[in-house]
Amino acid sequence: MKILEGKRGLIFGALDEKSIAWKVALNAHEQGAKFILSNAPIALRMGKINELAEKTESRVIPADATSVDDLNKLFDESVKLLGGKLDFVLHSIGMSVNVRKGREYTNQNYDFTIKGFDVSALSFHKVLQSAWKNESMNDYGSIVALSYVAAQKTFPDYNDMAENKAYLESIARSFGYHFGNRNKVRINTISQSPTITTAGSGVKGFDTFFNYADKMSPLGNASAEDCANFCIALFSDLTKSVTMQNIFHDGGFSNTGISEDLIKEFTS
Numbered sequence: 001m002k003i004l005e006g007k008r009g010l011i012f013g014a015l016d017e018k019s020i021a022w023k024v025a026l027n028a029h030e031q032g033a034k035f036i037l038s039n040a041p042i043a044l045r046m047g048k049i050n051e052l053a054e055k056t057e058s059r060v061i062p063a064d065a066t067s068v069d070d071l072n073k074l075f076d077e078s079v080k081l082l083g084g085k086l087d088f089v090l091h092s093i094g095m096s097v098n099v100r101k102g103r104e105y106t107n108q109n110y111d112f113t114i115k116g117f118d119v120s121a122l123s124f125h126k127v128l129q130s131a132w133k134n135e136s137m138n139d140y141g142s143i144v145a146l147s148y149v150a151a152q153k154t155f156p157d158y159n160d161m162a163e164n165k166a167y168l169e170s171i172a173r174s175f176g177y178h179f180g181n182r183n184k185v186r187i188n189t190i191s192q193s194p195t196i197t198t199a200g201s202g203v204k205g206f207d208t209f210f211n212y213a214d215k216m217s218p219l220g221n222a223s224a225e226d227c228a229n230f231c232i233a234l235f236s237d238l239t240k241s242v243t244m245q246n247i248f249h250d251g252g253f254s255n256t257g258i259s260e261d262l263i264k265e266f267t268s
């Protein structure tokens with residue numbers, strides 16, 4: 001059985017084949033969904049999204065997720081092109097200018113901080129508000145954004161993205177209330193293990209905390225493919241009562257104090 005058969009969606013954030021959104025799109029296509037792919041105009045020029053569009057028989061519509069105008073047009077066009085309201089949306093967008101420019105957490109450039117906040121966190125509210133005002137979601141639809149455990153625990157080099165993720169998770173709870181009440185639409189964030197992608201590898205010391213998380217997690221780090229499977233589960237009708245949650249998809253990392261692997265490393 002294809003669990004997304006007959007469903008229509010919108011997927012933000014597929015840049016190249018390493019992107020989590022890329023894997024979600026391939027999986028959603030296999031599961032029978034029809035969807036629009038979207039990314040920032042500059043990412044469309046640099047990335048390979050057309051390759052993905054061909055593979056998944058989908059259309060691409062550019063939108064800067066910080067622009068309310070772009071988002072309104074995107075939702076409007078998506079509903080028209082797909083022939084009906086949407087059943088699922090994936091927000092897979094993140095970028096810190098401070099991280100990109102090598103600014104430490106204790107030496108932020110606040111223009112960079114605000115830009116990164118707009119792209120990584122506020123854009124989620126803008127996406128939701130646009131879907132809300134344009135009445136673009138079908139009843140019982142599902143909206144998912146991707147987060148990271150640095151929203152709860154400190155990872156020094158994750159920098160200002162920690163605050164962005166905390167804000168993102170809070171939006172899922174607050175907007176989840178309103179969208180649930182009006183349309184039974186559910187909104188969740190998935191807190192994913194470190195994953196080797198363009199955004200992930202941009203964080204200083206990424207290899208170290210990728211390996212550390214892998215050794216700490218009883219199941220090991222969750223792969224991008226498994227993350228895509230979990231997104232599909234949340235888009236499907238099998239999770240109709242799950243909303244306003246931040247769900248850890250991390251092989252057990254977030255609830256582990258120390259693992260035997262790490263004990264061995266520190267035992268002389």
Ligand code: NAI
Binds near residue numbers: 146197
């Ligand atoms: P990625 O670099 O493939 O995806 C990030 C996407 O954000 C890119 O497609 C980029 O073009 C898009 N983007 C940036 N600015 C934009 C804008 N103004 N408008 C529209 N789109 C814009 O990397 P990845 O890892 O697939 O990231 C997806 C999500 O997963 C992000 O929210 C990230 O923070 C989150 N995540 C990633 C982890 C990792 O270790 N890679 C771990 C936990 C969460």
